[in-house]
Amino acid sequence: EAQVTQNPRYLITVTGKKLTVTCSQNMNHEYMSWYRQDPGLGLRQIYYSMNVEVTDKGDVPEGYKVSRKEKRNFPLILESPSPNQTSLYFCASSFGWGQGAMGDYGYTFGSGTRLTVV
Amino acid sequence: KQEVTQIPAALSVPEGENLVLNCSFTDSAIYNLQWFRQDPGKGLTSLLLIQSSQREQTSGRLNASLDKSSGRSTLYIAASQPGDSATYLCAVRRSRDDKIIFGKGTRLHILP
Numbered sequence: 001e002a003q004v005t006q007n008p009r010y011l012i013t014v015t016g017k018k019l020t021v022t023c024s025q026n027m028n029h030e031y032m033s034w035y036r037q038d039p040g041l042g043l044r045q046i047y048y049s050m051n052v053e054v055t056d057k058g059d060v061p062e063g064y065k066v067s068r069k070e071k072r073n074f075p076l077i078l079e080s081p082s083p084n085q086t087s088l089y090f091c092a093s094s095f096g097w098g099q100g101a102m103g104d105y106g107y108t109f110g111s112g113t114r115l116t117v118v
Numbered sequence: 119k120q121e122v123t124q125i126p127a128a129l130s131v132p133e134g135e136n137l138v139l140n141c142s143f144t145d146s147a148i149y150n151l152q153w154f155r156q157d158p159g160k161g162l163t164s165l166l167l168i169q170s171s172q173r174e175q176t177s178g179r180l181n182a183s184l185d186k187s188s189g190r191s192t193l194y195i196a197a198s199q200p201g202d203s204a205t206y207l208c209a210v211r212r213s214r215d216d217k218i219i220f221g222k223g224t225r226l227h228i229l230p
Contacts, residue, residue: 042207042223048217092218106150
């Protein structure tokens, strides 16, 4: 089944303790992205990646890191989490423009990671 | 700057009614527009994807239209059901940098 898999689904951690949220897709997508979703603020892009070893900042990158060493994986790293990073996080992927066939350029989302930093 | 606006932010309608959700975007240079459904605390489920060259897409009771020149899309839901209650988001894929921009969504409540 074509899907984007995020882990963990729920995470409670303490301020300053480094954590990684994993994201993996099995659709050979070039484009991957991380979002956070907060009430009243909608989806805000954190980082995105157009291909392996190519990453760029989204709208709210502060406090986050990413890496793209393999096409299928795009982990989100919080080096020193703070309470204002408590949020619902989503990973998403799609074909890069020109990579897929017509009609294939939709975005597929993971199920989300609920992160609480205390 | 590409902005995507969804009005209204929230909508309540009685079961059985047909309804229209609106999405507008400022930059017409897009590859496609996608409608999503999100249940509370859950992920986004893709409903319909309209390529920039298309005018509409249909899936079951859902029909989405796209008027790129005026920067508008509508999602039509026929014969609404309580199970349609969710937040509906639209997103455009901007052609100049391949960035995907989301609206903030319309929270829909179908009254039994």
